[in-house]
Amino acid sequence: MEDTSPGSLQSYYDWQMSTLMLAYDLADPLPNGDDEAVEARRDEVARELAAMVQQIVPREFLDDPDRDFPPDVMMGITRATLERAATIAGIRVAR
Numbered sequence: 001m002e003d004t005s006p007g008s009l010q011s012y013y014d015w016q017m018s019t020l021m022l023a024y025d026l027a028d029p030l031p032n033g034d035d036e037a038v039e040a041r042r043d044e045v046a047r048e049l050a051a052m053v054q055q056i057v058p059r060e061f062l063d064d065p066d067r068d069f070p071p072d073v074m075m076g077i078t079r080a081t082l083e084r085a086a087t088i089a090g091i092r093v094a095r
Contacts, residue, residue: 012074013049016081020045023088052080 021042030037054062056076061067069077086093 016049016077017042017045019081019085020049020088023085026089048084049081052084053077056080 024041024045030041057069057073061069061073083093
């Protein structure tokens with residue numbers, strides 16, 4: 001089974017954050033050097049990502065951080081992240 005321990009999930013979370021941040025940069029670029037705006041966007045994306053994951057991950061996994069996510073949950077999170085990024089960037093997703 002895939003390693004979904006908290007340490008291994010950090011790189012996955014970083015990927016999600018980067019993916020959504022880049023999508024927002026495509027849709028609404030921030031001025032170069034505006035660290036305050038970048039930090040505000042990062043905070044907003046982190047909140048959006050947390051809300052998205054909470055909608056996907058079953059309660060028993062949210063309540064037990066030591067429990068591994070099964071592959072179908074990880075795939076659901078990946079799919080939702082990519083779909084959200086496409087929506088933000090204005091890319092049509094074929095179904």
